[in-house]
Each structure stands twice: as structure tokens, then as C-alpha cells.
Amino acid sequence: MTMGIAAAPETPAAAVEDVRKAERIDRIVGTVQRQGALAVLIVVVVIAFLAFPNFRSFDNTATILVAAAPPMLIALGMTFVILTGGIDLSVGSLYVLGGVLAAWASQYGFAAAFAVPLLVCAAIGLLNGALIAYTGMAPFIVTLAALLGARGLMRAISDEGSTTYLVKNEAFLRFGNGSFLGLGYQVWLAAVLVVLGTVLLARTRFGHSVYAVGGSADAAALMGVPVRRIRIGVYVMSGLLAGLAGTINAAKLGSGVTVLGTGMELDAIAAVVIGGTLLTGGAGTIAGTVSGVLLLGVIQNLINQVGNINSNWQQVISGAFLALVVVAQTYLVKLRRVN
Secondary structure: OOOOOOOOOOOHHHHHHHHHHHHHHHHHHHHHHHHHHHHHHHHHHHHHHHHOHHHHOHHHHHHHHHHHHHHHHHHHHHHHHHHOOOOOOOHHHHHHHHHHHHHHHHHHOHHHHHHHHHHHHHHHHHHHHHHHHHHOOOHHHHHHHHHHHHHHHHHHHOOOOOOOOEOOOHHHHHHHHOEEOOEEHHHHHHHHHHHHHHHHHHHOHHHHHHHHHHHOHHHHHHOOOOHHHHHHHHHHHHHHHHHHHHHHHHHHHOEOOOOOOOOHHHHHHHHHHHOOOOOOOOOOOHHHHHHHHHHHHHHHHHHHHHOOOOOOHHHHHHHHHHHHHHHHHHHHHHHHHHO
């Protein structure tokens, strides 16, 4: 009878090398997941810089940043929501509602033009968060209902969309159309809030709790994380920032336009996911979201530079990017688990 020869046991040195190799792969995969959007953004900007002379101008850069300011604010709030494993489909409706309320309230002064839309949109975000946290309802259903409700409220305020309120406060108009160092005030506001959001997420107990809830709500609760309060907080933040985005847009346009915001929630989700935040929650960064928003903004600008391509192709390209990124993220997550 022939006896099989057992495989030689792995030496300690080989085992250590395997661990180090796995750690290197994990670091590389994690970096690609977090910084992939930034890398693509840099490549696209370099190509555009070389191919389109008009793209190189400071005025064009300012145009891109001004256009990106409202989506940046919405995507900032959406990042916190998705990090907890949730979703907020109401932000597009809150965006247009915030703009209409800001234009209407501007007749009562600069402070009212900001306070009214922010309070109303934050209240709707609070309702979303409370229903999700205390009833266990799916975020998709709750925020879809809020999407319809907020747009219905906007239509009621604007007489079924037939009344367009004009901004009647000069200071509010100056905020929307003024600039500092060549960049609109809304760009600086968005930049400040992005920095604050980054600090909040990376350096505070609230931010660490957001990651914990997204990783595993049950485990977070066992560690003493106030899961319900965290979920309510991120939806309030999302509603507040969506209302602020609508407010600064109304200041720029000089009126509360009632036909905006359709599909904006999908653009925000696309930017967040393209930026490396996992739809399942628990992993992602504000910096990635910024890269995602700017990437979509640059693509739209390039479509305008070409001139003979319908701007609707931007939606096609955004959808293609989103599909590719979700597939890539799924693969990267599996690869990290294997290693």
C-alpha cells in the first residue's frame, strides 16, 4: 500500500510574507476604492486642458465651480446618509422647495430668505429620519414619500407652479451673484461646509458613529452608539443642505424657479458612489464625494465645449460611470474580503 506524502507545513517566514502580501493588496485596493474618482478627474482635466483652449481659462473654471456648488451641498448631505446604509430620494424636491421658499421669504429680509427654507427642509429631514429610526421603515419608501410630499408643497405654494416668486432683497441677490477673488460666494460657502463636513466625519464621535452604524447597526448599538439619533441626524443634515442648495440657487437666479430638481437626487447618489462611498454603508470619504461632483461637472462642461453633442448625453455618461463604479466596488469589496 502506497502512503501519500503530506505537504510540508508552511514556515513562519512564509506565513509572515503571506500576511504582508495580503496587507499590501488590501492597502492598494482600499486606495483605489477611495481615490479612483480623483485619479479619473485628474486624467479628464489634463485631456481637456490639452484639447480645449477655452477650458483653460479661469472664467471657465469659475463657471464649473459655481455650477457645482449646489450639487456639492446636496452630495455632502447624501454622503452622510449613504454612509449609514440609507438613501435620501427627497433631496431634489427639497432643493426646488428651498428655492421657492427662499424667493418668497426674501420680501421679509436677508435672514428670512435663508431661515425659512432651511427650517422647513430640516423639518422634513427630521420627519424622514424619525420614521426610519423609530418605525424601521425602508429609507427608500420614506424618502420617496417625502419626495412627492415636498414637491406637492412646492406646487401648493406656487399655485401649481404658475407663480414664480422674484427675489426682492438686494443683499440676497448680491450674495447670489457676487464674488470674492473671482469665485462666487456660493463656491466659498460650499468649500467651508465641505471642510466642516470632513472634520465632522473624520475627527468627531458623531462621524465615527456614522461609520459604525453603516458597518453594522446591531454591533454599533451593542457598543453604545445611539443608532436612532445618528440616523435622524444624517437625514436632518441632508434636508438642511438640500434646502441650502436651493436657497443659494434662488439667490443666483433671482427667482424661485419651480421646474428644477428633477433627478437631482440621482445625480447626488451618482457623485457619492463614483467618489468611492459604498451603497451598503460603512466606507467612504467627503474628499471622494468632492471628486465625484467635480468629475460630473467637468464632463458636463466638456459636452458644452464640444457644442454639437446634446447635453442629455451627460446623463448617459453619468449612468455609465455609476454602473462601472458599482461593479468595480463590488469586485474590490470581494477582493478585500478574500485577502
